[in-house]
Amino acid sequence: MAGWQAVTAGGSEQERAWARVRANLRESAGTRLFDQWLKPMELVAGDEADTVRLALPSAFMTNWVRNHYADRLVLEFRAILPQVRSVTIETRAPGPQPTVLAAEAPVAAVAVPVATAPVAAAAERPALDPRFTFERFVVDASNRVAFNAAKALAEPGSPRFSPLFLHSGTGQGKTHLMHAIGHAWLAQFPESRVLCMSAERFMFEFVAAMRARDTFAFKQRLRGADLLLIDDLQFIAGKDATQEEFFHTVNEIMSAGKRLVISADRCPQALDGVEARIVGRMAIGLVADIKAPDLTLRRAILEKKLAEMDGVSVPGEVLDLLAARIHTNIRELEGALNRVVAYAQLTGDAIDLDFATATLGDVLRGGQRRVTIDEIQKLVSNHFDLKPLDLISARRARAVARPRQIAMYLAKRLTTRSLPEIGRKFGGRDHSTVIHAVRKIEELRDQDRDIDTAVRTLMRELEA
Numbered sequence: 001m002a003g004w005q006a007v008t009a010g011g012s013e014q015e016r017a018w019a020r021v022r023a024n025l026r027e028s029a030g031t032r033l034f035d036q037w038l039k040p041m042e043l044v045a046g047d048e049a050d051t052v053r054l055a056l057p058s059a060f061m062t063n064w065v066r067n068h069y070a071d072r073l074v075l076e077f078r079a080i081l082p083q084v085r086s087v088t089i090e091t092r093a094p095g096p097q098p099t100v101l102a103a104e105a106p107v108a109a110v111a112v113p114v115a116t117a118p119v120a121a122a123a124e125r126p127a128l129d130p131r132f133t134f135e136r137f138v139v140d141a142s143n144r145v146a147f148n149a150a151k152a153l154a155e156p157g158s159p160r161f162s163p164l165f166l167h168s169g170t171g172q173g174k175t176h177l178m179h180a181i182g183h184a185w186l187a188q189f190p191e192s193r194v195l196c197m198s199a200e201r202f203m204f205e206f207v208a209a210m211r212a213r214d215t216f217a218f219k220q221r222l223r224g225a226d227l228l229l230i231d232d233l234q235f236i237a238g239k240d241a242t243q244e245e246f247f248h249t250v251n252e253i254m255s256a257g258k259r260l261v262i263s264a265d266r267c268p269q270a271l272d273g274v275e276a277r278i279v280g281r282m283a284i285g286l287v288a289d290i291k292a293p294d295l296t297l298r299r300a301i302l303e304k305k306l307a308e309m310d311g312v313s314v315p316g317e318v319l320d321l322l323a324a325r326i327h328t329n330i331r332e333l334e335g336a337l338n339r340v341v342a343y344a345q346l347t348g349d350a351i352d353l354d355f356a357t358a359t360l361g362d363v364l365r366g367g368q369r370r371v372t373i374d375e376i377q378k379l380v381s382n383h384f385d386l387k388p389l390d391l392i393s394a395r396r397a398r399a400v401a402r403p404r405q406i407a408m409y410l411a412k413r414l415t416t417r418s419l420p421e422i423g424r425k426f427g428g429r430d431h432s433t434v435i436h437a438v439r440k441i442e443e444l445r446d447q448d449r450d451i452d453t454a455v456r457t458l459m460r461e462l463e464a
């Protein structure tokens with residue numbers, strides 16, 4: 001400990017910040033975890049004010065800390081030193097190590113390449129779906145106002161309005177436009193702070209910060225955003241503490257002249273269970289709805305999606321059929337096209353009307369029951385005696401991680417949500433995490449009778 005006190009006593013800004021970060025980590029991680037993994041970590045002196053370098057005695061520890069604390073470290077440092085853009089976690093070279101921070105401490109980058117990559121790039125980059133750009137959005141009368149408003153908000157200069165409130169039925173392009181604003185903004189201002197999260201995630205992070213009695217970093221991060229994108233606002237209905245925090249966040253962002261985009265499945269006034277003062281703030285900006293797509297738009301979207309699938313051809317009459325039968329949800333429309341193309345590639349069959357009808361069956365008859373990820377999360381958490389929030393939390397204990405993987409697997413099997421979308425719905429996880437979960441559960445279903453039975457039971461209940 002003496003060494004660390006020496007660091008805090010004087011020294012650079014980074015050293016003082018590090019002492020505070022350590023104190024926060026000790027409090028939030030608990031003594032056992034802290035002593036085992038975090039205590040051996042040392043600050044390494046560097047020349048760059050925007051990069052913090054930390055080092056651990058072994059590659060194993062480096063990996064563990066990187067996996068569990070990389071994001072947290074960036075957030076903690078940024079809360080104290082806003083200029084920090086990245087935190088690198090490295091492995092100290094073997095040999096006697098000074099316990100105090102030493103400017104010349106020999107440091108070897110860990111073999112895993114990401115270990116020395118700027119963590120901030122991964123942690124602070126908003127999770128924007130690369131497919132959701134303005135260029136890939138098909139515009140017509142039903143969504144033109146929303147599209148133009150989104151483009152206007154992404155223009156430089158002081159925003160003409162804020163917040164932008166987008167609302168529509170499910171699968172009609174709200175998230176797409178929201179992410180498109182993020183992409184367009186970052187293309188012009190790569191250094192600016194863009195944050196994108198669902199209202200559910202907002203609540204989860206806020207509740208976690210409250211439990212850890214440490215809401216400072218959360219508030220700083222949210223309120224420090226130049227562009228804040230919050231999806232599915234309806235989720236905070238009835239959640240009082242979250243609404244309180246959300247209200248203050250909105251106020252801060254707005255009074256600082258920053259940009260805020262909100263989406264929800266209904267207009268502000270129809271958000272039952274959401275405080276009037278929040279509804280009032282939403283209505284100050286621009287409220288734009290996206291209407292259900294008409295036949296022409298549905299057909300045009302299919303054309304566009306097809307053009308994006310290199311070298312795939314689908315006869316016009318099959319596109320007509322899909323556009324005519326799948327009315328409101330563009331996600332389902334897209335899902336149907338993907339399914340026909342994927343099946344044809346697997347079977348080697350040519351795509352024609354018969355093939356499409358046989359492949360899509362229920363979808364075209366409109367008889368398919370729509371399972372939502374929310375339903376899956378509720379049912380799975382109930383089944384395993386957890387809270388739905390556990391499934392979107394970062395907890396890695398097997399008792400939570402396995403049900404989470406099962407829920408992701410069911411989401412992939414029973415909904416038309418894409419892998420990145422599923423990842424987002426599970427606490428902003430990466431699509432590769434979802435792929436891993438799906439594979440793991442497929443594997444376990446073959447090996448473990450209990451898991452297979454649980455999955456079957458859940459599927460039956462969801463499809464009932």
Ligand SMILES: Nc1ncnc2c1ncn2[C@@H]1O[C@H](COP(=O)(O)OP(=O)(O)OP(=O)(O)O)[C@@H](O)[C@H]1O
Pocket residue numbers: 132136137138139143168169170171172173174175176177265301330331334
């Ligand atoms: N006008 C459009 N042009 C091209 N693609 C579109 C358009 N509208 C929606 N899509 C596509 O449909 C899918 C669903 O859209 P998105 O996720 O934005 O819907 P949403 O309104 O946010 O749905 P939810 O309320 O269920 O979250 C996405 O793959 C998106 O790219």
